[in-house]
Amino acid sequence: xxxxQPATRVMMMPRDTNPAGTIFGGVxxxxxxxxxxxxxxxxxxxxxxxxxxxxxxxxxxxxVGDLVSFYAEVVRKGRTSITIRVAVEASRRxxxxxxxxxxxxxxxxxxxxxxxxxVPLPGGTDRRLEGx
Ligand SMILES: CC(C)(COP(=O)(O)OP(=O)(O)OC[C@H]1O[C@@H](n2cnc3c(N)ncnc32)[C@H](O)[C@@H]1OP(=O)(O)O)[C@@H](O)C(=O)NCCC(=O)NCCS
Numbered sequence: 001x002x003x004x005q006p007a008t009r010v011m012m013m014p015r016d017t018n019p020a021g022t023i024f025g026g027v028x029x030x031x032x033x034x035x036x037x038x039x040x041x042x043x044x045x046x047x048x049x050x051x052x053x054x055x056x057x058x059x060x061x062x063x064v065g066d067l068v069s070f071y072a073e074v075v076r077k078g079r080t081s082i083t084i085r086v087a088v089e090a091s092r093r094x095x096x097x098x099x100x101x102x103x104x105x106x107x108x109x110x111x112x113x114x115x116x117x118x119v120p121l122p123g124g125t126d127r128r129l130e131g132x
Contacts, residue, residue: 007036009068012027012068028058034070040109043121045121047111062103068088072086078121
């Protein structure tokens with residue numbers, strides 16, 4: 001079950017827009033990475049780097065003034081890597097009760113030592129946790 005406490009939540013500002021006037025995908029990617037890292041820390045990692053962002057899907061646009069929540073869920077723990085699914089929901093500016101599932105992604109982080117070398121995760125299991 002996904003932790004309903006968001007890993008991060010942010011209100012989108014005019015500076016975050018693309019030339020079309022909606023929120024720039026790169027801004028969402030940055031928050032996705034932050035939220036996934038928070039999910040990795042909640043999952044037991046101590047110091048992580050991002051190894052891979054798998055399929056990122058932008059389902060719906062995000063608008064200035066939307067309150068955007070990034071929910072993180074551990075889907076796999078390997079020996080040194082941890083994979084987090086991040087689901088993004090926008091509470092719309094014009095009606096906070098209107099919630100849109102705007103984006104999702106799966107991101108793999110590697111637990112590293114201060115020199116940047118992979119080190120084992122506490123409780124690493126090397127199995128997919130999804131659906132368990
Ligand atoms: C991520 C990084 C530490 C992996 O180093 P490496 O020497 O290739 O590590 P290894 O081959 O021993 O793999 C370590 C773990 O990472 C996983 N991994 C490595 N590359 C991966 C990839 N592209 N996708 C998913 N997992 C990957 C391995 O499966 C392994 O997981 P496991 O221990 O749970 O089985 C290294 O590539 C790196 O520092 N990359 C840059 C990270 C960075 O700066 N990110 C910020 C973006 S600029």
